[in-house]
Amino acid sequence: MRDFDEHNITEAVVDSLAQTRDARLKTVVTSLVRHLHDFVRDIELSFDEWNAAIDFLTRTGQMCSDKRQEFILLSDTLGVSMLVDAINHRMPEGATETTVLGPFFVAAAPELPLGADISAGIDGEKLSVNGVVCASDGRPLAGATVDVWHADDDGYYDVQQADLQSLAMRARFRTDGDGRFAFTSIMPAFYPIPHDGPVGRMLEALGRHPYRPAHVHFMIAAEGYETLITHIFDAESPYLDSDAVFGVKNSLIAPFSCEDQSGKVQRGLTYRFGLKPLPNIKGDS
Structure with missing residues (x-):
């Protein structure tokens, strides 16, 4: 050699x-x-470009901590995260499409009763959410766990706000006998991904913005089904066509407003979630 x-x-x-x-x-x-x-x-x-690449990757690693993962941010903004997600979640008809988990999921979110207000008193325009969880063939799934979380009307999640003493705008619910769940909160806003590090400077150099359209996160699990990780995006939000992490899919865009019986427009989201069944793997008989 x-x-x-x-x-x-x-x-x-x-x-x-x-x-x-x-x-x-x-x-x-x-x-x-x-x-x-x-x-x-x-x-x-060139050697200069090679050195610049090494320096960029070094600074990306140095930016990582237990509160921030700059390499995941790099993967997100280059579309790699969504490509991996797409390859690993080829969904059958009737199943809801997936998107990236994002960095702000908290496993210890409180389990609350159906209809609870999860805003924890944070100011914002009220939003009511109603959902139903079904198998991909349309059968409702009772007892499914539904984790939800989202940003406030300034675009910040609870874990980004040092002055908050408890979790807010996030919770876990269990669907009722008809597969339904409901809660109230406040309207989320579009927001920038962290852009004060090397990934942000890369976006600036490429003439790209760091913004994500407004959305609510959902993680839904039921025995015998693949756990669904997805967002539902506000149909009226900016940046639907230029999401910094390429996470928007047409099927995941929904109106966040509706008319009540008097014709008055109110903030509300209604969505049906379909879960993909796990493979039925049987041993040799």
Whole structure:
């Protein structure tokens, strides 16, 4: 293994992987090496550009902490997170489409009774939410757990606000016998992803904005079904066509307003969620 040039070095690196015991690891790294080398040859990467890339990745890692994951932000803004999500969630007809989890999920959200107000007294325009959870074939699913969370009308989540003494705008519910759930809260706003680090500077250099359209997060689980992670987006929000993390899908856009019996427009969201059944894997009989 010597005397390498731009034409033969790729195969030399691939050959060096021959003794890799993990077959999947070998497949992944082989493909990575081939694509990475082809990329470098395609753009004829200069030393200055290579050094800038190393510096960018170093600063991205240095920005990470137990409260912030800049590499996930990088993955999100390059569309990789949504691509991985799409490959791993090919949904049957009747099942709700998925999107990214986002960084603000809290596993210990309080379980509240149906119809509860989850705003915790935070000021904002009131929003009522009504949903039904079904199997992809339309059968209602009783007892499904429904985690919900969203930003306030300034675009901030509770965990971003040091002055809040408790969780707000998030909760867990269980569907009733008809698969239904309901709660009230406040209208969420569109907001920027964190853009004070290397990913934000990358977006600025690329002429891109950091904003996400207004949405409510849902994580829905039921025994025998694939857990659904998704958002429902406000149909009137800005940035639906330019979400910084490429998370918007047409099926996940819904009106956040409706008319009551008197014709007065009120803020409300009604949505049907369909869950994908898990494969029925049986052992040999």
